[in-house]
Structure formats: C-alpha cells, structure tokens
Amino acid sequence: MSANPNGAAAQPFARHPIRMTLNGQPRQLDVLPWTTLLDLLREQLDLVGSKKGCDHGQCGACTVLRDGKRVNACLTLAVMCDGAELTTIEGLADGDQLHxxxxxxxxxxxxxxxxxxxxxxxxxxxxxxxxxxxxxxxxxxxxxxxxxxxxxxxxxxxxxxxxxxxxxxxxxx
Ligand code: FES
Ligand code: FES
The missing domain is CATH 1.10.150.120 ([2Fe-2S]-binding domain)
Structure with missing residues (x-):
C-alpha cells in the first residue's frame, strides 16, 4: 500500500461484485466502478468481437445486447449490468449454426x-x-x-x- 504526500496510507479502490449471464453462461465478477462493459469484455474476459471504434458512443462498433436491447458497451458501465443477460457477437451462433x-x-x-x-x-x-x-x-x-x-x-x-x-x-x- 502506498502513502500519499500527507503521509496517510492510500486506500485500494473498492471493486464491486456483479452477477450476469454472459452468452448463456452465469458469471460472477468483481469490477471497478469506472470499468466500461466494453473494457470488461475485451480486456478482462478476452471477448474481443465487440470492437472499440470511437469509445464515445458515436460509431456503434461496440454494440452488444443487454436483456435483448442493443446498447453501446463503451457507454455502459459494467456495474450497470448486474443481474443482466448479455449477448455479444460470440454468443449469437448456436454451436456451429450461425444466427x-x-x-x-x-x-x-x-x-x-x-x-x-x-x-x-x-x-x-x-x-x-x-x-x-x-x-x-x-x-x-x-x-x-x-x-x-x-x-x-x-x-x-x-x-x-x-x-x-x-x-x-x-x-x-
Ligand atoms: S466504440 Fe464507438 S460507439 Fe462504442
Ligand atoms: S467498417 Fe469496414 S466493413 Fe464496416
């Protein structure tokens, strides 16, 4: 743990536990409050099908389905997905059968x-x-x-x- 210039010990940032169903699989995750859904998918879960184009909600490259509705994953905080059912491009096909x-x-x-x-x-x-x-x-x-x-x-x-x-x-x- 590091100290700040005033000598007080810096507190580690609290992670938030969330549960979601991701591409049909139940997941339990601990996420930082500012982590976007897109960064969670791409950088922590290795689901890189969703793309980061603008990271500002302007291009739609990051679109995924939350409870069946399309959302920009770059504008959605991961903590906002607690309890949600998420589908990414990796979860659309049914085995070898494409959607x-x-x-x-x-x-x-x-x-x-x-x-x-x-x-x-x-x-x-x-x-x-x-x-x-x-x-x-x-x-x-x-x-x-x-x-x-x-x-x-x-x-x-x-x-x-x-x-x-x-x-x-x-x-x-
Ligand atoms: S990356 Fe462009 S809208 Fe999300
Ligand atoms: S940006 Fe190349 S296919 Fe759409």
Whole structure:
C-alpha cells in the first residue's frame, strides 16, 4: 500500500461484485466502478468481437445486447449490468449454426474490412427484437447509429431486410 504526500496510507479502490449471464453462461465478477462493459469484455474476459471504434458512443462498433436491447458497451458501465443477460457477437451462433442475421450478412456480402460487423449484427438483432423496422428505409434510419467506414451500407440493409422475419420468428437472440 502506498502513502500519499500527507503521509496517510492510500486506500485500494473498492471493486464491486456483479452477477450476469454472459452468452448463456452465469458469471460472477468483481469490477471497478469506472470499468466500461466494453473494457470488461475485451480486456478482462478476452471477448474481443465487440470492437472499440470511437469509445464515445458515436460509431456503434461496440454494440452488444443487454436483456435483448442493443446498447453501446463503451457507454455502459459494467456495474450497470448486474443481474443482466448479455449477448455479444460470440454468443449469437448456436454451436456451429450461425444466427440468421450472421448468415444473411455472409450471403449479402455485407462487410469489407469487417471492423464494424459485430456491432452491426448485434444492433440488427436488437432491431429485430424491437419489431419496429418494416422496410429498407426504416432499417436505414434505425441502424443509423452503426457507422461503416467501408460504406457497405446497401448490402448491410439488404442483409437485415432479409433476416428480420427469421429473427422475429426465432425470438431474436
Ligand atoms: S466504440 Fe462504442 S460507439 Fe464507438
Ligand atoms: S466493413 Fe469496414 S467498417 Fe464496416
């Protein structure tokens, strides 16, 4: 334990215990109060599918599903996920069977470099859970929080449009 300039012993920062279901597995973790969900996933749990693009809630590359709703993991503190059910891109497939949204992205060639793709797919599954988008224009509008530097937007829209009915039938994630 180190001492501060006044001679008092510095107190270690308190970690907070949280429980969550992560990709179907129950987890118990101790997290610092300022740790974001994105840093928890990538740096402590080695789930690096969720990407850190801007780290400011502006690109959507970090999108994951919390209780079925899409959230920016870079703007979500890990302590806010106590009791939550989380799904990342690593948890969407069912064994070797890809999620319908993943299959549609492959079929429609809806990526180039792939950096935005995990966030796009998680966001699209969240969109299916919302049940709000019914045509290409609505998909475009409601996916506008997910940026693609490669400009694969038209293929992304086509993939989502095709997969939405199957996602709704299967109950999304
Ligand atoms: S990294 Fe989270 S929105 Fe860009
Ligand atoms: S595929 Fe490259 S950023 Fe979207």
């Amino acid at each position: 319908p949204m993943q299959q549609a992205f492959i079929k429609h060639d809806a990526f180039q470099c792939g950096y935005c793709t995990p966030g796009q797919i998680c966001s699209a599954v969240g969109l299916a859970n919302e049940g709000r988008a019914h045509d290409g224009a609505q998909i475009q509008e409601l996916m506008s929080g997910n940026l693609c530097r490669c400009g694969a937007y038209s293929n992304i829209r086509d993939a989502i449009e095709e997969a939405l009915p199957a996602c709704r039938r299967s109950g999304g994630e």
